[in-house]
Amino acid sequence: MNRPFIHGINFEERLRTKLEALGCRIYYDQTYDHQYKLDFIVNGFRDVARLPEHIGIQMTANKDDVAKQREFLHVQKKSFVVPKAIYLEADPAADIEQGAATLVYAALLALVFNREYRHRRIVGLRLTRNFSFEFFDLEENIRHLQGLERLPKTSRMIPTSDEPLVGKIINFNKEKGYGFIACESRPNNVFFHIRNEIAEEVLAHIETAEEESTGWRQLDIPVTFREKSVVRFGEDKPVAFDIKLASAVLCA
Missing domain, CATH: 2.40.50.140 (Nucleic acid-binding proteins)
Known part of the structure; x- marks a missing residue:
């Protein structure tokens, strides 16, 4: 039976703990959270001598939160505090302990080592309940959501x-x-x-x-x-x- 994500600090801590167990080296500082909208930074993988690029991650279980996406994109374009930044949108029905964290780990590896994403600095990552993930263009997604807001x-x-x-x-x-x-x-x-x-x-x-x-x-x-x-x-x-x-x- 799926146990849903718990929002807030516990949600972030559970994912950080699982990623560290899987082999991620993680740096966490509340200053980065408040100032740069990054919940934590992945700065290494187990058995990988040197991570080419550090990855900052902002997490949410709120689907299509256009205000939060706009804020994240704006801050990342101004700050350049990390070479790569991910806006992670997780389905609340996904289960961290039963495989969802492993999918995030796989997505991080793909982002760093897949040439297709080498030059993409700010990326959206969507984690679905059926154990799959997809990258998406954050700017394009924001334009789409803003278009829906303007429909009426x-x-x-x-x-x-x-x-x-x-x-x-x-x-x-x-x-x-x-x-x-x-x-x-x-x-x-x-x-x-x-x-x-x-x-x-x-x-x-x-x-x-x-x-x-x-x-x-x-x-x-x-x-x-x-x-x-x-x-x-x-x-x-x-x-x-x-x-x-x-x-x-x-x-x-």
């Missing part, structure tokens, strides 16, 4: 009939918070986000679907929805909202 302010209704559109939710990614609806009257699948007024019965159907290793759930849920246009990266994009479960008669 920049949206406008597309001229359509008063009748709702009919379609089927074909997939959804819970971690990313969005999915797509196939609709015969639209040339492309319509994007929707979990925040976009989705009825409880629709969410219940999504939750019962099996999640693939990629994080996506393949679905076939008949729904009705309305559509509006939002400005994203300078372009109008259709977005579904007011999504409700369609009746059998309506979908026939």
Whole structure:
């Protein structure tokens, strides 16, 4: 049974302790935490004579905390206190004692010794509950989250009939918070986000679907929805909202 991460100091201490047991040499100073937003610094690995670059780590169990990501990126761009800095976003359902810390250790090794990441100084690292990790571009992720924050302010209704559109939710990614609806009257699948007024019965159907290793759930849920246009990266994009479960008669 998974034991969830404990937030705060205990969360950080547990991960530090496990990483040290795995072979990381770690430096910790509260000054670095307050001034440079680094919970600790990895400055060596067991059996590695010299670590090419020290790695500063900021940890959080809060998903998509755009304010914290912005602050971390801003401080790291100004400070240059470490050659590499990681913003570690851990799924609260992951288990440090049962393998999650080992994944962090593997990610640190990849960041240091994989040529693909040699010139990336500030990196996002996402740790998922299904024992996998991925690096992500922190600046790009912040732009994406800021775009979602602006959706209500920049949206406008597309001229359509008063009748709702009919379609089927074909997939959804819970971690990313969005999915797509196939609709015969639209040339492309319509994007929707979990925040976009989705009825409880629709969410219940999504939750019962099996999640693939990629994080996506393949679905076939008949729904009705309305559509509006939002400005994203300078372009109008259709977005579904007011999504409700369609009746059998309506979908026939």
